């Protein structure tokens with residue numbers, strides 16, 4: 001099954017074969033993926049996947065060992081969180097990785113404006129000053145809104161003299177159940193309104209029924225519609241039915257040109273869980289091993305506490321390494337996480353717990 005054009009010679013010269021059981025950082029913890037070999041045949045130009053010819057049939061042969069995934073997730077959760085003297089630094093790091101989100105039916109220009117101000121100054125100035133971080137430009141990674149609120153966000157950030165990116169969800173978020181042309185048009189409008197990051201949702205029907213080539217083709221079209229904007233592909237893992245499907249969908253999304261793969265919309269019954277994250281980051285690692293191309297990861301949905309944010313940082317550090325702990329490769333999608341992180345920083349800095357009115361913008 002040929003997807004994109006490249007000659008046989010070009011492909012064969014650059015062919016990569018990789019066992020999915022490879023686990024270089026943690027040799028004792030393979031997840032037991034049972035594909036014989038992963039024939040992802042990529043034409044790689046100066047470290048970037050410029051074009052690829054792939055046989056997607058192998059996708060249907062990949063299996064994920066559920067028990068191994070659960071065991072690995074438990075191991076990550078048992079890791080000690082950073083000691084107290086380092087916690088403020090880790091929490092601030094988490095702040096810089098947040099896509100500060102509002103995705104509600106009652107969003108207005110004023111609550112989007114408030115969100116943008118919070119993104120630009122996510123932690124109270126006096127608290128930052130006490131830890132000598134007031135002049136380090138601490139902001140969240142981006143703001144994330146519905147397509148119809150993109151112009152509000154762009155305007156507010158411009159007024160605040162900020163170059164923070166505006167991310168827009170698109171393609172019929174959250175369900176993705178609108179005609180393809182409508183979904184494509186939504187992406188184009190969000191980009192022309194000023195969104196530089198687009199969080200698309202996949203067509204779950206295609207993933208659940210194993211139509212991987214059709215899913216690949218749709219995502220390629222979204223990629224094209226995004227133009228220069230970064231594309232984060234939301235798998236809606238809570239609706240994919242199995243870890244195996246999550247792995248398969250992750251791989252197809254990356255092959256189709258996603259800059260990030262993202263767990264959830266925040267609207268499914270099950271959103272970002274650690275086991276599902278293990279499956280996705282192993283797919284990212286396998287993809288990197290086979291192509292040399294780094295794809296980012298964004299857990300989203302239900303991430304509410306500072307402590308959880310530290311577990312997420314630990315998971316990325318353990319599974320993908322420090323390289324991934326930057327806004328270009330890791331985001332936390334969350335609407336209410338920042339409030340708890342700011343409270344914890346307040347506690348660390350003052351030794352007291354903040355009253356609600358102490359952190360009004362949270």
Ligand SMILES: O=C[C@H](O)COP(=O)(O)O
Pocket residue numbers: 101103144264265266267300301302303333334335336337
């Ligand atoms: O993409 C981000 C999610 O929609 C946020 O979900 P949340 O409201 O559960 O934090």
